[in-house]
Amino acid sequence: MQDNKGKIFILYRNKKIVFEEKEIKVKDIIKRLNLSTDYAFAVKNGEILDANEIVKAGDEIKIINAISGGIR
């Protein structure tokens, strides 16, 4: 069986990304994904997380990138 306890699971645009850290701030996850806190944010169990919130190993969060482009 796979040990998932020491990992942080991030769902971003239908892709699952695994971070090996024990803990990391939301804003650092956003930065690592090459995004900005100006247009991206994290959601955990339907709740929006503050950019300074610490995510811990075993947590599953979703990153929403609000930016969209093209002619609308």
Next chain:
Amino acid sequence: MRKCIKCGKQTQIYLPQHRLALCKEDYKTWFESRTERTIEQFKMFDRTEKILVAVSGGKDSLSLWNVLVKLGYNADGLYINLGIHEYSKISQEKVQKFANSIKKQLHIVEIKSEFGKSIPEIAKDRRKPACSSCGAIKRYYMNLYAHKLGYNVIATGHNLDDEVSVLLLNTLSWNVDYLSRQYPVLPEENGFVRKVKPFCKASEKETAMYAVLSNIDYIEDECPYADGSTTINHKKILAQIEEFSPGTKLRFYLEFLSKMYPLITEKKKNEVVIKSCRLCGEPTQYEICSICRMKA
């Protein structure tokens, strides 16, 4: 942890540009009230008018439709299927599901049957980026169908980031023609239905947060043709400024509307003559409109 400014509950939702902390429920209420204040500020429409919301399946347009219905406006939806393979299929499904959930009428227009070609086919034939034809085609059919179906107003989900990125682009090239049309309300005149942007003061993140907190199932994937677009690049540059100076985007936009827009429109008054297209009868600056020229 911060406390909600309205009810005192602990919250992680903080809007630096407004210096505002709000809980989930108060955020939704604040967002809806702010939209209503924007509608009133720019005299966009009232509750007696028939509004057609242009819905794409994305967070902005579905949130807009949701807010307007919750505020008691008479708003139906118009979905334009662009024929962009899986992207159009998924987005149409999401829009239909959403329309059923709010029990409002949804009108669907298929570009392939209206125009004879899908957006990917048009882009291939014209050898130009898809976005350049797509914008013109969407605006044309929105206007045509609003008239046909008897709606007074077309509401689109353009948000603050859309407006500011275009404003930056047009300012960098001092495109006075485009700047003179960049206002949240374009009046009903010369065959055009009134067009409004009730989210013009809401950032892209604010509309996405509203969609998530309201459990709106929107299409998260970006249009495949938007990847690397100029708009996205400008938005990323503006985000860098906003990060170290919160409120810059809103200030840039509102100051443009109050200080520059009146000067530009005064100068441009009477310069543009709108007539009817010789082939289809829709309003245009030319003898033959851009859509009929594309068809030829």
